[in-house]
Amino acid sequence: MPAMESPFIIAVAVDLVILTVHDGALEVLLVTRGIEPHRGRLALPGGFVLPDEDLAGAASRELAEETGLTGLTVHLEQLATYGHPGRDPRGRVVAVAHLALVPNAGTPVAGSDAADARWYRAEPLLQGRNRLAFDHRRILADGVDRARAKLEYSPLAAAFCPPPFTIAELRRVYEAVWGTTLDPRNFHRKVTGTPGFVEPTGATTNRQGGRPAQLYRRGSATVLHPAMLRPAEAAPPAP
Amino acid sequence: MPAMESPFIIAVAVDLVILTVHDGALEVLLVTRGIEPHRGRLALPGGFVLPDEDLAGAASRELAEETGLTGLTVHLEQLATYGHPGRDPRGRVVAVAHLALVPNAGTPVAGSDAADARWYRAEPLLQGRNRLAFDHRRILADGVDRARAKLEYSPLAAAFCPPPFTIAELRRVYEAVWGTTLDPRNFHRKVTGTPGFVEPTGATTNRQGGRPAQLYRRGSATVLHPAMLRPAEAAPPAP
DNA sequence: TCAAAAGTGTTGACTCTACACCCATGT
């Protein structure tokens, strides 16, 4: 800051895009706003940063308040920061959005302090005209995009599964997030053949119909080699 | 924000990681701080967000002030936000870091308002003990990581080249950023065979010694299929 | 004629998709 202008003072909030997979669909945790502005609208959970808190700390505090989940099974990362001057009618608020991926089983709807926190399917919110508060639809879209992209090259899909999981459960996560179907045989080979993605627990069985499946937990890898490739979209026909 | 705490007031700054490629090395534009804190230390250029400015606007204003470059040839994207309570001794400052990739030829050292803005090689700054101001070494490291990763799956490398460029010039960008050497023959095929990466300008020649090369400009693609793969790092020998 | 840089062809190793097939359980 060579030519130092006087700092303009701004409120900093942390907003959360909390995603899970349930019934084969990607869902997001939203609250119904009880106060103005945008009273009655759906919004991402969030809150202002406290004086002695860093951004990641504020995000995990908010996550715990909404879901009761603490850092062990969940994945939490910074997503992006939104600071358009008109985004909050109360004044200048900059929102540092974070993305959380949580297992469905670990989340008893909401252990929330918020009156009205519930899971909603992400897809209709992105497609439809249900207007979210503030610029939260854009933030949600960015969060879903990021989650979709990260499944390709990171082992994050496992963050959606309660810890001992089967390969088929993991596959259903990919299918839900990407909206595709994947060949179970090839998927199995790819996952078990990628070093550090999953580790067998030894404990083997679990009933879901049919032959019992092996149980796995997350491996130690942080990036996948080779990546899990999303099937290419069908190209539009030539004119 | 269901249970609304009173907003804690924070100053919001925009910091820039401005990268270019020069003489086969990745370089970053840094200023020498003329005032406390960290007087005399190297720092990323940056400044506070103005009342009616959004974050991208503040970033491109700062970029223009430092380099004279405006949005056409440069790439500018948000990197991450840093908000640890102790990062600035003057008080609570949250920095929204941005990453800019600029062509070397377009940057006359610095058309800057800053007394002392210069290009520095990135690698020694990341390795060595030259202490940057604030947490700017971490921000720089994150910016370089992001640039390295993005070359793989986006056509951004072209942002480092003054617009009509040859395939070999583009290859030197990859080699500088990744610190590797690439096979010129295979690189040529991969680039020209990836749809939307580069477009021939028709105008063909340019002297650099040897046979004249075709000139290209950036194509319209935003992601690359297939990706440009970085050679795998050599695994450490088994103990 | 030679050096230097641009660009093409080819080959073997690898990877991916598609699908036939076998395995282990509940009913």
Added chain:
DNA sequence: ACATGGGTGTAGAGTCAACACTTTTGA
């Protein structure tokens, strides 16, 4: 027995790294 889902084998198509080889210029 047989339906249901878990898991393995294999062949054809495609991709990639390595490198021999040709093209086009300046000196």
